[in-house]
Amino acid sequence: MNAVFYISAAVAVFATLMVITRLNAVHALLYLIVSLLSMAVIFFLLGATFAAALEVIIYAGAIMVLFVFLVMMLNLGTPAMAQEKRWLQPRMWRGPSLLAAILLAELVYMALCGRRPFTAAVVGPKEVGITLFGPYLLGVELASLLLLAGLVGAYHLGRRRPQPSPLREEPR
Amino acid sequence: MITLPLSQVLILAAALFVLGLAGILVRRNIIFMLISIEIMLNAAGLAFITAGARWQNADGQIMFLFVLAMAAAEVSVGLALIIQFYHRFKTLDADAAGRMRG
Numbered sequence: 001m002n003a004v005f006y007i008s009a010a011v012a013v014f015a016t017l018m019v020i021t022r023l024n025a026v027h028a029l030l031y032l033i034v035s036l037l038s039m040a041v042i043f044f045l046l047g048a049t050f051a052a053a054l055e056v057i058i059y060a061g062a063i064m065v066l067f068v069f070l071v072m073m074l075n076l077g078t079p080a081m082a083q084e085k086r087w088l089q090p091r092m093w094r095g096p097s098l099l100a101a102i103l104l105a106e107l108v109y110m111a112l113c114g115r116r117p118f119t120a121a122v123v124g125p126k127e128v129g130i131t132l133f134g135p136y137l138l139g140v141e142l143a144s145l146l147l148l149a150g151l152v153g154a155y156h157l158g159r160r161r162p163q164p165s166p167l168r169e170e171p172r
Numbered sequence: 173m174i175t176l177p178l179s180q181v182l183i184l185a186a187a188l189f190v191l192g193l194a195g196i197l198v199r200r201n202i203i204f205m206l207i208s209i210e211i212m213l214n215a216a217g218l219a220f221i222t223a224g225a226r227w228q229n230a231d232g233q234i235m236f237l238f239v240l241a242m243a244a245a246e247v248s249v250g251l252a253l254i255i256q257f258y259h260r261f262k263t264l265d266a267d268a269a270g271r272m273r274g
Contacts, residue, residue, distance in 0.1 A: 020195030046225040121228045131230040143241040150245030157252035
């Protein structure tokens, strides 16, 4: 089972290397999603199944959607459509698809292999939930406050102002 | 059952962190700087999970959950800042905002 870990680690490092060397943000995001998926496989191998599921759902799902939404939003207008078509050419999908296929092959191998794939004891969602809402209850409340502050801050910063600095204009 | 060598997982976390740090130092595109911060946060989360797996309790995963919530809040504020930046400077180059006016 160590080979599965080494392959996932290699995929993670290679995908991250591709992320920071791409010139185009959309291509970098494709590789970043593959990197996060390989991290999820490593979490699974470490016995942290709940964290692996959250990595896929929240990181690779929600946060990456925010990034893609931003990148696509920042170039509006008619040339943007041709640009996006040029960004998402089929050959740009090959690298991330190959890496994702490697991860899928690992997953199928682990599912078909009869032994337990975990190399450590599994800490399941039940224990995580009991601990989270027991000793760490204050932390949960603080995280909710942080998320609320993030929501209010994003709303305040994301508004379009009619003037760049309306406060500097002198009143008549 | 083969036990996973946890020191190698920590080496992987360190390598990913260094890659994120290199990204934030080298790239000047502000979207790539935010992506590099995400990579670094993810590497820190991997280190937490590894420590939790070492002692087989749930604290590592809980710290990962907090890192996740912090990353979500940080990304929402950061993306709003990028939108403001782009509307004001018409570019995504972080050096365009290198000079303060205060």
